Amino acid sequence: MKKCLVVDDSKVIRKVACHILETLDFTVAEAEDGSQALEAVQSESPDVVLLDWNMPVMDGMQFLKALGELTLEKRPKVIFCTTENGVEHIREAIDAGADEYIMKPFDRETLQSKLQIVELG
C-alpha cells in the first residue's frame, strides 16, 4: 500500500482527505503543521505528501524548503493545496519543489487524478 501524509491545520480537512485516500487504498498519516510534517516525513516515509499552504508554526513554503534540505532515502512526491485566493502561490511552490497542486475544496476524482499525475494512482 502507498502511504500519504496529510498536512493541514484544519482537522476537518484532514479528516475528509484521509477518508478519500483510504477509499483510494492509501495508508494515511497526519500532521497539523509543517514542523510536525518534517518529523513525519522522516518517521513515516510517505510516498506522497498532501500539503496545505497556510498553517501556523511552519507553513507549506517553509516545509518545502526544509524538505529540500533533508537527506532522505526516498523523497516523497508533494501535492500542495491552494485556494482560489492563493493561485499566485502555484509557481512559487513548484519552484520550491512541489510536484503538483490541487485546488481546495477537492473531491475524490480530482485527488485521484492528481495522484495519478505524480504516478501514484
Ligand SMILES: [Mg+2]
Ligand atoms: Mg490551513
